[in-house]
Amino acid sequence: MILCSNPLAQYLSRKAQIDEAIRRVLDSGRYVLGPEVQAFEEEFACYLGISFGIGVGSGTEAIHLALAACDLKTGDEVITVSHTAVATVAAIELAGGRPVFVDIDPVSYGIDASQLEKAITSKTRVIVPVHLYGQPTDLDVIINIAKRYHLRVIEDCAQAHGALYRGRKVGSWGDMACFSFYPTKNLGALGDGGMVVTNDPELATRARLLREYGWAERNISSLPGWNTRLDEMQAAVLRVKLRDLDEQNAKRRRLAQFYTGALQATDLVLPGAMEGTAHVYHLYVVRSRKRDKLMNFLRDRGIGALIHYPVPVHRQPAYQGRIDGAGRLDETERAAGEVLSLPMYPELAEPEAQQVVAAVLAFDGGQYD
Numbered sequence: 001m002i003l004c005s006n007p008l009a010q011y012l013s014r015k016a017q018i019d020e021a022i023r024r025v026l027d028s029g030r031y032v033l034g035p036e037v038q039a040f041e042e043e044f045a046c047y048l049g050i051s052f053g054i055g056v057g058s059g060t061e062a063i064h065l066a067l068a069a070c071d072l073k074t075g076d077e078v079i080t081v082s083h084t085a086v087a088t089v090a091a092i093e094l095a096g097g098r099p100v101f102v103d104i105d106p107v108s109y110g111i112d113a114s115q116l117e118k119a120i121t122s123k124t125r126v127i128v129p130v131h132l133y134g135q136p137t138d139l140d141v142i143i144n145i146a147k148r149y150h151l152r153v154i155e156d157c158a159q160a161h162g163a164l165y166r167g168r169k170v171g172s173w174g175d176m177a178c179f180s181f182y183p184t185k186n187l188g189a190l191g192d193g194g195m196v197v198t199n200d201p202e203l204a205t206r207a208r209l210l211r212e213y214g215w216a217e218r219n220i221s222s223l224p225g226w227n228t229r230l231d232e233m234q235a236a237v238l239r240v241k242l243r244d245l246d247e248q249n250a251k252r253r254r255l256a257q258f259y260t261g262a263l264q265a266t267d268l269v270l271p272g273a274m275e276g277t278a279h280v281y282h283l284y285v286v287r288s289r290k291r292d293k294l295m296n297f298l299r300d301r302g303i304g305a306l307i308h309y310p311v312p313v314h315r316q317p318a319y320q321g322r323i324d325g326a327g328r329l330d331e332t333e334r335a336a337g338e339v340l341s342l343p344m345y346p347e348l349a350e351p352e353a354q355q356v357v358a359a360v361l362a363f364d365g366g367q368y369d
């Protein structure tokens, strides 16, 4: 079976270093928010070219914490997309916000910035653009609109560690940005983890306090916070993996180039390269009107293609009928019916990549509709 993503292969490719890092933590006696977390916060912020990093328990919690640090109040509106991991929307509701959906651009899969303004009301406080699949979204337009309406921008970078927009890393553009270190992400832990980053010292301080019961000093809560701490073991593992994140992303890009070259002549819609951006291919997502048949065809041949995501958030049982789309969500609905993610991870060997391509070509050349 060729998996869609493969965290085990990542671990095995650096087993000795990771085992050593875990051993170091085990022997240290510090297991949560210690020197490893602090070092990783500094190293990751430095990698991104940002001043402050605040390690947290997950990507969902990173978004929740960033919104709380921006002083979101119950009922404040937060604009985002419905074509995303449900986590984006769950985090907005955890922070007391009301999600408002804008349709996506069908090429970048990011928010359709041309429809953003009409979604803004007197209650709008924050825009959460998502750099989906590793493709940076159109930040310039979004940030300009946010400035004009005095809104905060919190980037959801959970799928875009290391991606570039106009030569600068995503995560360094908004007021704050949020990363997930779920094991399958471009930078993945061996468990859960996340980080909030910002250049604003006040937002950084608020986030840091809120992360641990609002403590400025131990056992004295100066803000009503909660607990979303990052543990030492995950931070130590992430420090090992951060060292070759760029190399890993380059491998993903090479695999994407191979797929794109080999599948050019098929009926599939292949990922489009957006000008002025460097995609990091968290996922390699193609589109087909025969998506379900193609997926089953690939699965029968041992290829684990997956759908990200089969049901838009506004159609999920927990959210249906509760959340407004500012206008129609036609591209969102169309994407959900057509997208398919082919196997994509840095350790995927060439013969396996060739096997994926051969199977897609066999489907494309056959009469399977």
Ligand SMILES: *Cc1c(COP(=O)(O)O)cnc(C)c1O
Binding pocket: 058, 059, 060, 061, 084, 085, 087, 088, 130, 132, 156, 158, 159, 180, 181, 182, 192, 193, 194
């Ligand atoms: C993974 C992901 C998250 C949430 O991260 P967790 O660490 O799983 O909580 C949020 N947004 C997007 C776009 C994601 O892909």
